[in-house]
Amino acid sequence: METLLERLAKLAWCSDTDAWLGGLIELAAQIARCPLAQLYLLDATHTRLTLSAEWFEGVQRHEVTSVPSDYHDEQLLQYCLSQNRQLSIAPLDASLHQTSFLPETSRPWHSLLCLPLLDPDGHAVGLLVAASIAKQDLAGAAVPLSRLGRFALGQAQLLNRLRDTAQPASAPTPPLRPCASGYGLIGDSPRMRTVYGLIGKVLHNPVSVLLTGETGTGKELVARAIHDCGSRRSQAFVVQNCAALPEHLLESELFGYRKGAFTGADRDHEGLFDAANGGTLFLDEIGDMPLTLQAKLLRVLQEGEVRPLGSTRTHKVDVRIVAATHQDLHKRVEQGRFREDLYYRLSIFPIELPPLRDRGQDILRLARHFAEKACGFLQRNAVRWSDAALEQLSGYGFPGNVRELKGLVERAVLLCDGGELLPAHFSLRPVNDELDSTLNLRERLERVERNLLVDCLRKNRGNQSQAARELGLPRRTLLYRMDRLGVNAGDL
């Protein structure tokens, strides 16, 4: 206790993050009574894991190596980080465990303790490793070491903040790049610039990406951007909507099948993982993937192996997965409808697409862009925007997000005869039906149902069979409901 306090008292005067982390890692080695202690930290985008400090046989090292946090080789580190669980292994078996993250020694490493370090929200932001050549049960050191690790992280963050504020004002920030900086996406709001920053981080890194956000916010567009601007752009980009097919069809689509696998399988069929080999597979509506298929997907992500239906053999594929959902996947994990291990695997690099209502001036940028496109498509002169129409659009909530705005503008351009877009050309529906107190319950429910149908049909580009499948309705029922609720082609 005395030694510990003395060291902490000394370290308290450290004003340099490297020296602070170095001192703490030395202390960690002493508490665990191990010759080796390592501190790994994730970067802000959680794509790289850096060995930030190491204490090995009395010698300190800093920032030695940095590796992608989604790498396959270091499975022990990967496991701790993605599962948020501590590992205590003794004896370490070289044939079972990959331990190349440990320094080379004349005798093999025997005992290992690996702890995830959590931020105040409970997210793993790094790892603390202690290892010994001797036979040792290190599990007992887990609690004091993780407390020490959290203390080290908190203090390091404080030091970094102090350093940042102490730095003299540097060269002015370069001017914001125009819309083109958004990988083909339109928008320059702070929320979208954050999205562009995250896209930039994963372009040349094969890490799986999870795109979240309400319907119509541009998830598929971002998935394409990641593929088109990244190193896989010369290979295939394959899309599959996981909600669009019943389980057995989705399984054979994704993994393929061998002749005779089921009635009607009269030839071998290549799956989408094979079609996307070397490229990207975009799995839309991943939250709706059946649990049994989730297990198969996890295998592909972990082992890079696919086993077609009816085959006894697996084969390797190299596919980058970009998944998307508008659902709260974490909630689905809690409800037992989504595998936790798959959730952690996919959510290594999440990108959240903000709703259009939170993008400020982007609404008008997008509106002008869609109007120009529509005029070009219709081969007519550009339309002008009346202030009243622009004002009306910026005050609207856009529950269907960019997709809804695009549809509204295209329709308005068609309706506009005089060359100027007016409020009358946009039929904006009230965002909050509750506010419309003249409607009774049945009418309000019908309004909600109508909006759902229109959204789903727009999403499926007017394809009624696909929309019916997504809504879990027979196509005839969908047609009947559309008729009853007055949904027609003009609404799409």
Ligand SMILES: Nc1ncnc2c1ncn2[C@@H]1O[C@H](COP(=O)(O)OP(=O)(O)OP(=O)(O)O)[C@@H](O)[C@H]1O
């Ligand atoms: N930032 C943007 N710039 C230009 N067009 C956009 C942008 N975001 C979305 N769009 C357009 O809006 C429409 C909907 O986008 P997209 O299909 O990518 O949304 P989504 O989030 O995948 O929707 P869903 O969850 O319903 O599948 C598309 O026509 C897309 O091209």
